[in-house]
Each structure stands twice: as structure tokens, then as C-alpha cells.
Amino acid sequence: MVVDDKRIRIITGHYGSGKTEFAVNYVKKLNAENKKVAIADLDIVNLYFRSRERSAELREAGITVISSSVEGDSLDVPAVSGAMSMPVRDKSFEYVVDLGGNDVGTLVLGRLKPIMDRNEVDLFMVVNTYRPDTATPEGVIALMKQLEAGAEMPVTGFINNTNLIRETTANALLDGNAVLEEVSRRTGVPIKYTSYVEDVLQEEIPIEISGERFPMQFNMRKEWM
Amino acid sequence: MAKYLMKGNEAIGKAAIEAGCKYFFGYPITPQSEVPEYLSSELPKVGGVFVQAESEVAAINMVYGAAAAGARVLTSSSSPGIALKQEGIGYLTNASLPAVIVNMMRGGPGLGTIQPGQADYNMTVKGGSNGDYRNIVMAPASVQEAVDMMMEAFDLADYYRIPVMVMSDGLIGQMMEPVSFDYKPCKELPPKDWALTGMGEGKKHMVENLVMDADECEAWNHDHFKVYNAIEAAEQDWEDFMMEDAEYAFTSYGTSARIAKTAIGILREKGYKVGMIRPKKLWPFPIKAFELHDAKIKKYLDVEMSMGQMVGDVALACGDASKIEFYGRVGGNIPTVDEFVAFGEKVMGGDK
Numbered sequence: 001m002v003v004d005d006k007r008i009r010i011i012t013g014h015y016g017s018g019k020t021e022f023a024v025n026y027v028k029k030l031n032a033e034n035k036k037v038a039i040a041d042l043d044i045v046n047l048y049f050r051s052r053e054r055s056a057e058l059r060e061a062g063i064t065v066i067s068s069s070v071e072g073d074s075l076d077v078p079a080v081s082g083a084m085s086m087p088v089r090d091k092s093f094e095y096v097v098d099l100g101g102n103d104v105g106t107l108v109l110g111r112l113k114p115i116m117d118r119n120e121v122d123l124f125m126v127v128n129t130y131r132p133d134t135a136t137p138e139g140v141i142a143l144m145k146q147l148e149a150g151a152e153m154p155v156t157g158f159i160n161n162t163n164l165i166r167e168t169t170a171n172a173l174l175d176g177n178a179v180l181e182e183v184s185r186r187t188g189v190p191i192k193y194t195s196y197v198e199d200v201l202q203e204e205i206p207i208e209i210s211g212e213r214f215p216m217q218f219n220m221r222k223e224w225m
Numbered sequence: 226m227a228k229y230l231m232k233g234n235e236a237i238g239k240a241a242i243e244a245g246c247k248y249f250f251g252y253p254i255t256p257q258s259e260v261p262e263y264l265s266s267e268l269p270k271v272g273g274v275f276v277q278a279e280s281e282v283a284a285i286n287m288v289y290g291a292a293a294a295g296a297r298v299l300t301s302s303s304s305p306g307i308a309l310k311q312e313g314i315g316y317l318t319n320a321s322l323p324a325v326i327v328n329m330m331r332g333g334p335g336l337g338t339i340q341p342g343q344a345d346y347n348m349t350v351k352g353g354s355n356g357d358y359r360n361i362v363m364a365p366a367s368v369q370e371a372v373d374m375m376m377e378a379f380d381l382a383d384y385y386r387i388p389v390m391v392m393s394d395g396l397i398g399q400m401m402e403p404v405s406f407d408y409k410p411c412k413e414l415p416p417k418d419w420a421l422t423g424m425g426e427g428k429k430h431m432v433e434n435l436v437m438d439a440d441e442c443e444a445w446n447h448d449h450f451k452v453y454n455a456i457e458a459a460e461q462d463w464e465d466f467m468m469e470d471a472e473y474a475f476t477s478y479g480t481s482a483r484i485a486k487t488a489i490g491i492l493r494e495k496g497y498k499v500g501m502i503r504p505k506k507l508w509p510f511p512i513k514a515f516e517l518h519d520a521k522i523k524k525y526l527d528v529e530m531s532m533g534q535m536v537g538d539v540a541l542a543c544g545d546a547s548k549i550e551f552y553g554r555v556g557g558n559i560p561t562v563d564e565f566v567a568f569g570e571k572v573m574g575g576d577k
Contacts, residue, residue, distance in 0.1 A: 015232075016230065048256065048340075050397065130403070164403035165230065165401065167228070167403050177493065224562055
């Protein structure tokens with residue numbers, strides 16, 4: 001259950017792995033559990049498809065949204081808001097941090113590291129093994145090491161988000177599961193969730209899938225995509 | 226065939242490598258920076274060369290050098306960067322040098338915005354450099370199509386000895402979609418017996434641009450136009466979407482055409498007999514599509530992320546400018562399906 005994860009959940013991974021879609025779905029689930037929820041969009045890597053595009057909708061649902069200190073949905077400005085530290089200090093918040101892709105994306109954490117109690121932090125790595133760089137256990141572990149070096153903290157769980165968007169089948173989840181199981185064996189880090197878009201996946205979820213089932217809705221893709 | 230989930234810009238880089246391109250010269254600009262980023266790490270792995278030039282102008286002239294030496298070579302940029310390359314594109318064209326140039330268009334004019342746009346039609350299709358010339362211009366509407374067109378672009382460039390532009394918009398560059406790569410040459414390619422590869426035992430090769438004599442320069446122009454005529458005859462390419470019984474036709478390309486497809490689905494449900502002619506190449510423009518369909522089309526609904534730059538070509542193709550209605554968004558704004566549906570209903574006015 002999302003409520004059982006650590007109070008601060010940092011979402012990281014390869015760019016294009018589906019971090020933002022996972023993070024937006026995650027805060028919605030937390031919010032549905034009547035929690036006081038904040039999400040920070042600290043993506044300074046990608047310019048299109050950022051969680052701040054959903055700001056209005058999330059705010060309407062009572063979620064605190066923190067993004068750039070510079071107004072504008074798609075500015076190419078690597079600026080983050082000073083408000084990003086607020087939900088770290090205010091322990092009444094359940095906090096989700098949506099980082100930019102790769103080790104470059106983790107640099108933003110520099111601001112939070114000195115004030116974060118590591119016991120309060122989960123660092124989740126979202127993985128889509130249909131992305132060429134994370135198609136093998138070696139690829140996933142190489143990226144994981146880069147992310148950990150950038151974040152200066154260990155990855156505490158994997159999210160199997162293996163998909164081909166609208167062409168996703170149950171087989172995709174199995175393919176991702178096989179790669180991540182091997183990664184788990186080698187690193188000791190568990191597969192925390194297996195995520196998939198409910199409307200797309202018509203088949204039953206195979207029982208051998210590891211981690212908690214994490215059904216999602218499309219938030220970031222437009223109807224014609 | 227294995228499918229990967231890739232971002233448009235990465236997939237374009239990989240498609241170039243699969244097509245045998247080993248040389249990239251360019252300069253970063255949003256929203257195409259993942260093309261050079263990807264190739265900077267991947268080209269060295271296949272024995273290729275990636276150079277981040279000091280400017281777009283430098284990059285296009287490096288392309289000239291590599292093309293003259295007979296290499297498959299790529300540069301990419303986005304709108305204002307492509308504007309900077311125009312002189313070099315004209316030089317490449319005049320020297321009959323094959324090269325592929327990617328434009329991930331953004332909002333304009335000038336420095337504009339970093340969001341997607343389609344307002345470089347005039348610059349690219351009509352030619353933003355000096356003199357009488359044409360370049361083949363391809364317009365993908367998905368990441369897979371961008372991949373397939375990139376591969377075809379290298380073949381067409383070599384076959385006709387002409388620069389080929391792959392003109393897309395920032396959204397397709399940034400979007401993630403499933404893709405597979407399967408390069409098969411689309412033409413039987415002649416040997417590059419003109420390339421500057423060292424004289425050896427053979428004869429001297431020259432790649433020239435300056436022509437001192439007016440008659441000789443005129444003859445060059447005529448030679449180029451023989452090639453352009455051959456391309457116009459052989460290479461028109463478009464998609465007919467729900468055109469079988471259509472009485473109204475959207476005309477659109479790239480991302481706008483994708484949005485239009487969803488809108489057409491909704492308009493069809495409402496009972497409208499509407500389809501779309503989607504040019505896959507903007508030059509040569511698919512005049513044949515209009516010859517095929519025009520007799521039963523009452524109105525064309527041209528939709529673009531520009532102020533209507535393609536309308537002129539649609540008018541020439543159908544021969545009646547009064548049949549065209551236009552709707553567009555600019556500056557980096559992406560039109561919505563609802564906007565296209567409303568536009569469609571306004572133009573068709575209950576004529577089901």
C-alpha cells in the first residue's frame with residue numbers, strides 16, 4: 001500500500017521510463033487515502049510531459065504542487081522552487097518528489113539532502129525494460145549505480161513499469177519482471193510495485209509478477225497519442 | 226521484430242545509424258537536443274564521428290565536407306537553428322550533395338518558443354536559401370514513421386544527390402512510442418563515383434559551387450530541374466484516411482494530422498462524410514492525391530500549427546482556393562481534438 005511507504009518518496013529512473021506517470025498516479029492514490037499530500041516536480045531534464053502540466057487538476061483535488069519558481073508550464077529554465085523543502089520540514093505531509101531522468105535529474109536533490117532524515121526516505125527507481133538502456137540486468141544496475149551516486153542514497157525499491165504504451169500486453173510485465181528479478185537477486189533491492197495502465201491492459205495480470213499491483217490511469221498522454 | 230520504447234529524437238538518431246550514417250555535425254537546441262545527445266554516445270560505438278560544432282553554420286558546412294567525401298551524413302536542429310543553416314543547404318543543393326537534415330520545429334518566428342510548431346513549411350518546402358532549388362521534405366506523424374522516413378531519406382538523398390529534410394515538430398521529437406528498426410534500402414543506389422576520395426589511379430573529382438559563366442550556371446539550373454521533375458513524378462507520397470466516401474477532406478501533416486484523425490473519428494460518429502489527405506512528403510507535394518479525390522470533395526479543411534502555410538499548395542493542387550477553409554494554432558500551442566471537431570462542424574454546417 002502506498003500509505004506504508006516511507007513519508008518521503010523520491011521517484012527516479014531513466015528518462016522515458018514513466019516516472020511522471022507513476023508519480024502522478026501515486027499522489028492520487030495517496031490522496032484517496034485522505035492523506036495530506038504534496039508533489040514536487042523537480043524535472044529539470046525533460047521539457048514536455050512534466051507533472052506540472054497537471055497542476056491545476058492536482059491542486060483542485062487538494063494536493064500541494066511544487067514546481068519551478070519561474071512561472072510557465074514549459075520554460076527551459078533549470079529553476080526549482082524554494083518551497084520544495086517545505087514538505088520535508090513539515091512532517092504532516094506525505095511527500096512525493098518527481099525527479100528528472102538519469103543522474104542529471106538527481107542533482108536537484110542537493111537542496112534537500114542536508115535536511116532529510118534518511119530513515120524517512122524511499123528512493124524508487126522506475127524501470128521500463130523496453131527502453132534500450134535498461135533492457136538487461138546489467139543496464140539497470142549500471143543506471144542504478146549512477147542514480148545512487150547522484151542522489152547519495154540507496155535505491156530502496158524498483159517499480160516494474162515495463163510497457164509499450166498502447167501496445168502493452170501482460171507479456172511486457174513478465175519481461176520486465178524477469179529482468180528486475182535478476183537485478184533484485186544481485187542487489188538485494190526488492191520490486192516494490194508493478195505498474196500498468198488499466199484501460200490498456202486487457203489481459204489478466206500474471207500471478208508470477210512480483211511486487212504490489214499498481215493499476216494506473218493515463219494522465220500525461222493526450223487522447224490522440 | 227523487437228520493439229523498443231523510444232523518444233522521437235533518440236529513435237531518429239538510431240534510425241540514422243541503422244541506415245549507415247556514421248557522421249553527425251550539429252549543435253543543441255530544444256526540442257531536438259536528444260538527437261545530438263544520443264548520437265554523441267552511440268556514434269563512437271559504431272566507429273562513427275560526432276562533432277558538436279561551434280554553431281549551426283559551422284555544422285552545415287561540416288556536412289558539406291562529409292557529403293563531398295561520399296559519406297552518409299546527418300545534421301539536426303530546430304527552427305531558428307535551421308534558419309541559420311540555410312546558406313549551407315543552398316550550397317549543398319547546388320553542388321548536388323546528398324545529406325539528411327532534421328528539423329524538429331518549434332514556435333516562431335525568430336527565437337520563438339520551445340514548444341512544438343509547424344511554421345517552417347515556407348522556409349523548408351519553398352526554400353529558405355537563395356536561387357532556384359528544391360529539397361525533398363518528409364513529414365512524419367509518429368515516432369515509427371520518423372524512423373522509417375529517416376532511413377528512406379538517406380536513400381533518396383544518395384539516389385537523387387539532393388539534401389533531404391525530415392521536417393517534424395517538437396512533440397514527435399519528445400514523445401515516447403514503441404518502435405522497431407528494419408533498414409532495407411528502398412532504391413538500388415548508384416556508386417558515388419563523383420565523391421572526393423583521393424584520385425589514386427583514377428580521374429580527378431571536383432565538387433563545385435561557383436559557376437563563372439552565366440550560360441553554364443543556367444545549364445546547371447536546368448540539370449537540377451530535370452532531377453526535380455523526376456522526383457515530382459516518382460516520389461509523391463501521402464496517406465488517404467477515410468477518403469473512400471468522403472465529401473469533405475481535412476488536409477494536414479505531422480502532429481496536426483494525428484489530432485485530426487481523432488477528430489475525424491468523432492465527426493464520422495456524428496454522421497459526417499469526412500476524411501483526410503495527409504501528405505507524407507511536403508515536397509514533392511502529393512498533387513496526385515487531389516487529382517484522385519477532388520471531384521467529390523466539397524471543401525478542404527486545412528489544419529496546421531501555423532497560420533496556414535500549406536494552404537497555397539492545397540489551392541494549387543485542387544485548383545480552387547475557394548474550396549479551402551483553414552484553422553490553425555501557433556506559437557507553440559497544440560490544437561485540441563475539440564477545436565478540430567468544432568471547426569469541422571462549422572465548415573460542414575450539418576451537411577451529413
